[in-house]
Amino acid sequence: MMTDLPAAFLERPIAHRALHDLAAGRPENSLSAISAAIEAGYGIEIDLQLSSDGVPMVFHDERLERLTGARGLLGARDAAELSALRLKGSDEGIPTLAEVLELVAGRVPLLIEIKDQDGALGPDVGPLETAVTNxxxxxxxxxxxxxxxxxxxxxxARLAPKVPRGLTTEAFAPHDWPGVPGSRLEELRGIPDYARTGASFISHGWTDLASPRVAELRQQGAAILCWTIRSPEQEAQARAVAQNVTFEHYLA
Known part of the structure; x- marks a missing residue:
């Protein structure tokens, strides 16, 4: 069963990892970046990883080094430890999904990317999806x-059939996906799972929007979002195909 993407996701640009600006003290996926996006009236895209005690944490990377002063895997620490860490360039901790939902409170569209927990885009998933559903x-x-x-x-689709869902897609170049077999990347390039997952949209890497498969899906009624736009010039080019953009480092 497909659940349509609400029209709100096509009506306002979507801030990638929220409206982050490290120079202004707003790290990516932080509560301050989310507040800034709400204030500006943008939609918000966030990423989720799973803590060791099963809590969805709003954080992009598998590892902690780039975004915090800590080392190691996010999934090796519990939610309390992760919330107590400081995001670089701020005095904020890593937020939980529950905290973000309470802050957003339906005021702007919220696009949630569930990061791959299998490690090779395979079938070893479940705990994060269950936690998100809850x-x-x-x-x-x-x-x-x-x-x-x-x-x-x-x-x-099985756990929360009424929540609209989509596929994050791109050209799947091997150098961007170390650890994922080339045959799997080739398979995913054709976006073969759109129908079976009950997806109603894709969010596609903007430099690959000319892909015939993207045109085919749009013709079939799929909503086409794209990522990650970083200038007005890129936005103008992307909007020739995509119905909305996910952006950062400028104001869409």
């Missing part, structure tokens, strides 16, 4: 989930 129960307001891993999207 967190979203009772949430009111435009929300949608997506993932590069179609197994994750298929799991969300």
């Amino acid at each position: 967190a979203l129960r009772g949430y009111e307001g435009p929300v949608a989930v997506m993932s590069f891993n179609p197994h994750s999207v298929a799991r969300m």
